[in-house]
Amino acid sequence: MRTAYSVETVRAAERELMARLPDGALMQRAAAGLAAACADLLRRVSGARVAVLAGSGDNGGDALYAGARLARRGAGVTAVLLAPDRAHPGGLRALLAAGGRAVPAHDDRAEPALARAELVVDGIVGIGGKGGLRTEAERLTRAVRGMVVAVDLPSGVDADTGEVKGAAVRADATITFGTYKPGLLIDPARTYAGALRLIGIGLEPYLPPVPDAEALQHEDVAALLPRPSAESDKYRRGVVGVVAGSARYPGAAVLAVAGALRGGAGAVRYVGPAADTVIARFPETLVHSGPPAKAGRVQAWVVGPGLGDGAAARHSLEDVLRSDVPVLVDADGLRLLPPGDLRKREAPTVLTPHAGEAAALLGVSREEVESGRLAAVRELAGRYGATVLLKGSTTLVAGEGGPVRVNPTGTGWLATAGSGDVLSGLTGSLLAAGLGALDAASVGGYLHGLAARRAAGPHGAPIAAYDVATALAEAWRDVLA
Incomplete structure (x- = not known):
């Protein structure tokens, strides 16, 4: 499992570790890992042209020390200093001693050095940076033509939230130290980070056991998948009830049932x-023709896809919410939710909004949700007393406490009508099979995204929602294998 910690937590852990190390040792560990990663990305180090965009903090120091290591291996390294009088003194001395050179950001040589470089190291600002790039830094990044490697995170993105408030560096790869930071896993910042690589610097013993965010991987999902004995x-494996579809939207019922049949429940x-x-x-x-309370025993309900907004839809939702089993509410069900939180329900409730539905539930704009997805999913979970799966380019799952789960699977081709109906049925089936709300939503999102990748193929191709449903069995097998 990938775990991510807030800037405050990382800083506290770094202070504890540095107190036990010789002065400067932690920066040298980071620089060594960064230089090795850059060397892996270059076809050859000797003779390569490398530029370092160095700010005034420790992030710039990491970049300068890494540049010194590359220079000692024969690379031609030029550091472009955004604040020459406040550049990290030790890092700058090391670079110059290794044969590198340094130029101020306003020097006429700065932009040509960046344009010629095969690889540019982004050491402008570190994990404590807030807001977008300043004007001069943005001007310099526009000169870059080669590969960009960000130090710890791309400059201009928010390490804690994944927000991007202004101009930011778009990296081909991000080398992060000690632990992942939440913003590296969450859009929109995730799209700026490129390929992620974690470099261990000995921070692990000083981090708390519960992270701020986490991302499941295959082995985590495999351990959670329900298996028949x-x-x-069929009844011991769980029965999931699906209340979906209408005369106008019968397909929503079909797609929700398609997902439910492939989610581990017995019926x-x-x-x-x-x-x-x-x-x-x-x-x-x-x-069964209804109402849900008279349909027979179920271990979980899915309600909402294509339900419409009439009196019958409202009564069906109310009937389901009065039940004593887990309930997943999606689509039209979210629009019909009664005011107030859902804590009066004894069984868990899962809400699965997209950004527009989340905005309506929170009373804010869609843009506010999309730019601050982490804050939005936490606010929804706390306000409604439910587990919330916030769909989107980064699907997030949050309960009222504990880490937010970040889904690492999926593809842009998944943005197609009806795919959310499949996800609802799948997740409801996992609830009926016995998974807790957080795990069911997380595993559902993971398998759904993986199935979409399988359906789209290695090069990507348009897919329909039913293609995702039919690929779920293959995704399930892939996880177990």
Whole structure:
């Protein structure tokens, strides 16, 4: 599992570690890892042209020391100093002693050096930086033509939130030290970071056991997937109820059921007006005309996709929310949610909004949600007393406490009508199979994104929501393998 910690937590851990090390040792560890990563990215180090964009802080010091190491291996290294009188003195001395050169940012040689470089090291600002790049730094980054490697994180992005408030460096690779920072995993900042590489510097013993954010990987998901035992039957494996679809949107019911059938539960019970359409596609589905309370026993409900906004839809949602089993609310169900939080429910509730639905639930603009996804998902979870899966280019899952889960799978091709219906059915099935709300939402998002990648293929191609549903079994097998 990838774990990420806030800037404040990282700074505290660094102070504890530095107190036990010789002066400057921690910076040398970071510089050594950075230089090695840069060397891996260059075809050859000797004779390569490298530029270092160095700010005035320790981030600039890391970059200068790394530049010195590359210069000693034969690279032609030029440091462009944004604040020459405040450049890290030790790093600058090391670079010049190794045969590198340094020029002030306002010097006529600065932009040509950046334009000629095969690799540019972004050491402008570190993890404590706030806001976008200043005017001079932005001007210099526009001169860059080669590969960009960011030191710890791309300058101009927020390490804690993933927000990008102004101009920022777009890196081809980011070399981060000690631990991941939440902003590196969350859009929009994630798209600025490029390929991520973590360099260990001995920070781990000084970090708290509970991170601020975490991202599941294959082995984590494999450990959570429900598996039938020799004694299992369809009811022991769990029954998921799906309340979805309408005369106008029967396809939403089909897609939600398609996801539910591939989520680990033993049976799917459909309740709603699209029963004939569902049975025609999936004859194994149990159907009932409603209301949900009279449909039969289920271990979890999914309610909302394509439900409409009429009185019948509202009554169905209220009926489901009165149940004593986990409930996932999506799409039209989110628009019909009664005011107030959901803490009066004894069983867990999962909400799965996209940015527009999240904005409506919070009473803010869609742009505010999309630019501050981490804050939005935490606010939703706290305000509604629910587990929230915020869909989008970075899908986030949050409960009322603990780390936010960041989903690392997915593809832009997943932005297609009906894909959220498949995700709802899949996640509801995992709830019925016995996973807790946070795990069900996290595993559902992970498998959904992985299935979309499989359906789109290695080079990417348009996919439909049903393609994602049919690829779920392959994604499941891939995780277990």
